[in-house]
Amino acid sequence: MKHNAASMLKFRLISRCGNHARYLLASDLVELLGVSRATAYRMIAEQRLTPLQREMLELKIFGLIPGWDGWQIEPGALVDPQGYRYTVGEIMGIPYLKALKSG
Secondary structure (H helix, E strand, O other), X not given: OOOOHHHHOXXXXXXXXXXXXXXXXXXXXXXXXXXXXXXXXXHHHHOOOOHHHHHHHHHHXXXXXXXXXXXXXXXXXXXXXXXXXXXXXXXXXXXXXXXXXXX
């Protein structure tokens, strides 16, 4: 399979915290952000994102939550900055524990 030079260009995404990095193809940007192919190639050429696009990619690719520094979403869990994993059941039980404590 032969590729042209433009199809091999990549966008270098580095998380704001600097702990995560990934290279994205134009097809990745099209799929993840819903932009046109022309826009994806322009983003690659300029190596720039809007703040909203960065937040969307950091959430979708790295599981990073805007405004929750150090927290991460993984399949079936929320991970705190120290690495402790909270399952869906544990999170859903918080209101019950609060009610027990106050009651």
